[in-house]
Amino acid sequence: MxxxxxxxxxxxxxxxxxxxxxxxxxxxxxxxxxxxxxxxxxxxxxxxxxxxxxxxxxxxxxxxxxxxxxxxxxxxxxxxxxxxxxxxxxxxxxxxxxxxxxxxxxxxxxxxxxxxxxxxxxxxxxxxxxxxxxxxxxxxxxxxxxxxxxxxxxxxxxxxxxxxxxxxxxxxxxxxxxxxxxxxxxxxxxxxxxxxxxxxxxxxxxxxxxxxxxxxxxxxxxxxxxxxxxxxxxxxxxxxxxxxxxxxxxxxxxxxxxxxxxxxxxxxxxxxxxxxxxxxxxxxxxxxxxxxxxxxxxxxxxxxxxxxxxxxxxxxxxxxxxxxxxxxxxxxxxxxxxxxxxDLTPAISDRPGAVDLPPGAATIEFDDVGFRYPAAGEVSLASLESVAVLDHRPSETVLHQVSFRVAPGEMVALVGPSGAGKTTISQLVPRMYDAVSGTVRVGGHDVREITLRSLRDAVGVVTQDAHLFHDTIRANLTYARPAATPEQMWTAMDAAQIGHVVRALPDGLDTVVGDRGYRLSGGEKQRLAIARLLLKEPSIVVLDEATAHLDSESEAAVQQALATALAGRTSLVIAHRLSTVRDADRILVVENGRLVDSGRHTELLARGGLYAELYRTQFAAQNAAHHGGAGSGEASSGEAGSGEAQGSESRDAESREGASAATVG
Incomplete structure (x- = not known):
């Protein structure tokens, strides 16, 4: 039938x-x-x-x-x-x-x-x-x-x-x-x-x-x-x-x-x-x-x-x-x-009546800012975390009454031990998170009253491990500026010290970089990320350990590219390798979520506080590496080598800072 x-x-x-x-x-x-x-x-x-x-x-x-x-x-x-x-x-x-x-x-x-x-x-x-x-x-x-x-x-x-x-x-x-x-x-x-x-x-x-x-x-x-x-x-x-x-x-x-x-x-x-x-x-x-x-x-x-x-x-x-x-x-x-x-309401969104940030706005101001990472119940779903019930208890406070101002064109560095809150501070500028108390201002405007699009157009970020999509170099560059012409891309890459590398590739701009850019070296990825930032033309630049884990040669090339990227722009730089921030207009020392000191390199050394202690530790490590057979290279090379090891350890801890804070309780 x-x-x-x-x-x-x-x-x-x-x-x-x-x-x-x-x-x-x-x-x-x-x-x-x-x-x-x-x-x-x-x-x-x-x-x-x-x-x-x-x-x-x-x-x-x-x-x-x-x-x-x-x-x-x-x-x-x-x-x-x-x-x-x-x-x-x-x-x-x-x-x-x-x-x-x-x-x-x-x-x-x-x-x-x-x-x-x-x-x-x-x-x-x-x-x-x-x-x-x-x-x-x-x-x-x-x-x-x-x-x-x-x-x-x-x-x-x-x-x-x-x-x-x-x-x-x-x-x-x-x-x-x-x-x-x-x-x-x-x-x-x-x-x-x-x-x-x-x-x-x-x-x-x-x-x-x-x-x-x-x-x-x-x-x-x-x-x-x-x-x-x-x-x-x-x-x-x-x-x-x-x-x-x-x-x-x-x-x-x-x-x-x-x-x-x-x-x-x-x-x-x-x-x-x-x-x-x-x-x-x-x-x-x-x-x-x-x-x-x-x-x-x-x-x-x-x-x-x-x-x-x-x-x-x-x-x-x-x-x-x-x-x-x-x-x-x-x-x-x-x-x-x-x-x-x-139904999960985005915790970060444009408020009613939000205005566009005026072009060229370049000041950063933290006014008595306190912050804790949101509890799981505030931002997530139990079914997306494979847990029975989300924890709604608030996490520990990780920033306490942080106040500072970065003037237009000024370079300010954030230094301190791992887990001190440096990355957290940097993430509040483009509103990856919102402050729990106090106010973060960009261009004199509370970032919560600015449209996200205009704020993030004004802020460019380069992290330690710059992410590249599994796509062509052209696609990764135009992600920052879809209408960019090939001439603009080559100009940005030349300024980022990566143009000669891309020209040598058989497919040039159409070269596929691989999963997370794995076909490129660490220094080449960083320079390509800097070229992407230059195409974006932000008025504010945030560098979060942008030269960590690089060898001396790659670091020199990236530093040269960064000098171009930072020229005339307001910049907030996070660095464990203190030699990279000696020339900063101002250095902010962060410890346990608080600003404990501020000044130029020589001033902070003279005070003998946490900054001087961190600097002596790195200098001792550099000398140990140098005298232990690191070679007869220059001291700066030895310092870079020792700093790289510490930078690797520190940045790993820093990258876990948000996750650990978010899972407290």
Whole structure:
């Protein structure tokens, strides 16, 4: 017996759904918000639903025509009736095919439109989240919202809605027709349905458990591949890894996925065989009971044939409808997971009435600024961190009453021990975070009253590990200035001491830099980042350990590039290598989130405070390296070498500063 529209396989998938989803509580207003997303497609949805009803009605009409062909044509010997009704069956088949194509067009148009709308809105919303959101969120979980959950929400309109409505309408038409033809035969044929549904419901939880395990194993394998197949992970695996052990761990998971796949395939075959068997037995019952009635003259032969034909259109839809609550809730939960992200209000955003920062504004002012990193509950979601409940307790205060002013064109350095708060101070300038107390001003304006776009246009940042996208040099440069011409790019690169390197590359500006710029050396990445900053032409520059971890030659080139970048600009420079900030207009010494000293290099040395202690420590390390056989190079080279080691350790701690503070409590 053949099933319409792939009935057995569809029913197998229905029973492997996770029924625990029906126990979840939807937040109030979810259905209303879903309707809001569907509103632009309401006319298409109406057309789609009308086509489903027409198609179901035509499907229910065909067996009645079979009955007429037999009872009104074949048995009486009326050839004309047989031919006319046969043509009618053919026409219905053609119309039904056209309806199927039209339904698919409506389904695809609505579904793909919803995917586009939701992905675009989610992507834009996620981009607006503060930096604290990204320091806590699992990237894979976030990407899953933009892919899996969006697709699950989309299926509500294209799959679930279509399937549920089509099955309801089909079952309604079929049952009405069967009962009209012979209610006794219909009741008898339906008695076998529990014989299939009950065992299937018993096997369903086991199949759902296997499906969840398979998803988990596939996610684990994806994580392993993602971590091992990027450049940094591949290098670490080669240097410290054990290929045989890595392979054993991966193949163990893959083998379990294989075994689950075999089990699922057998369960699927059991569903298929069971439904086919039950339908065949039902057909036998209809022929037996209906045939007896026909032999006794209480039923026509065509009626028996029609009833048998209806069975193929009855069992599949009825099986699907037995799990309709699971299908509907699964789709609604996908919508709710999307709405959960959309409801997360960005902690850093333009206030009502925010104004653009005037061009050329270049002063930086901290006025009694206090700061703590936001608690998890303020910026994140438990489901994106894979924890049960987010911690809402406030973290420790990391900045205390910080006040200073940087005049236009002035270079001010921030120095101090690791974890003192230097990076945190620098991140408050472009509003990566907002001060908890006090005021941060740029160009005389409170940064919270300035539009983010104009503020970040005015501030350029170069960090210790400049990030480059896996794209061309041209694309990485124009990210700062999309309309930049090749001439402007070459000018910026020449000023950043990287132009001659790019000219020597076979593909020049179209050279792909690799994952995170890994095809370039550390010094080349930094200089390319400086070229990107020069293209941006900010009035304020923030340097956060921009020369850390570089060898002496690369550092010299980067320092020369930085001299160009800082010329005429207000700059805030973080440095552990104190030799790099000797010539700063002013040096601010930070300790435990407080400004403890301020002055020029010679003044701070003369006072004998923390700065002098840090300087003596680095100078002693430099001398030890020099006298320990570091070579006969100049003292500055030795200092750079010793500073590099300390800078590496210090910057690692500094980079963890925000994360550790954010997770306090």
């Amino acid at each position: 053949r099933f319409a529209e792939d009935g057995p396989r569809v029913s197998a998938r229905a029973f492997q759904r996770d029924r625990s989803v029906v126990r979840q509580k939807l937040r109030p207003g979810t259905l209303r918000r879903i309707a809001g997303f569907a509103r632009p497609y309401r006319r298409m949805l109406v057309g789609f639903l009308v086509l489903i009803v027409i198609s179901a009605a035509l499907g229910a009409t065909t067996p009645l025509i079979y009955k007429a062909i037999i009872d009104e044509g074949i048995i009486p010997g009326r050839v004309g009736v047989v031919e006319a009704l046969a043509v009618l069956v053919g026409l219905i088949a053609v119309v039904d095919a056209l309806l199927a194509l039209a339904q698919r067009w409506f389904s695809a148009r609505i579904g793909e439109g919803l995917i586009f709308d939701m992905r675009a809105k989610l992507f834009d919303h996620v981009q607006r989240q503060p930096l604290a959101f990204f320091t806590r969120t699992q990237t894979g979980a976030l990407i899953s919202r933009l892919n899996n959950d969006v697709l699950g929400a989309q299926s509500a309109f294209t799959g679930t809605l279509s399937s549920v409505l089509s099955n309801i309408v089909s079952v309604g038409f079929v049952l009405a027709a069967m009962i009209a033809l012979s209610w006794q035969t219909t009741v008898v044929s339906l008695l076998l349905l529990p014989v299939f549904v009950v065992p299937a419901r018993l096997l369903g939880p086991k199949l759902a458990e296997l499906t969840r395990e398979s998803y988990g194993l596939n996610a684990a394998m994806n994580t392993v591949m993602t971590e091992r197949f990027n450049v940094s992970g591949a290098m670490l695996a080669k240097l410290y890894g054990h290929p045989a052990r890595e392979n054993d761990g991966f193949t163990a998971k893959a083998a379990r996925v294989r075994d689950i796949g075999i089990t699922q395939a057998m369960y699927g075959r059991i569903f298929f065989v069971s439904l086919t068997l039950v339908a065949s037995l039902a057909t036998a019952i209809v022929y037996g009971v209906g045939g007896r009635f026909a032999a006794e003259g209480t039923l026509q032969v065509g009626t028996v044939v029609a009833l048998t034909s209806y069975l193929a259109r009855l069992y599949g839809p009825l099986t699907q409808l037995s799990n309709v609550n699971v299908d509907v809730m699964t789709a609604l939960v996908s919508f709710e997971r999307v709405f959960e992200v959309l």
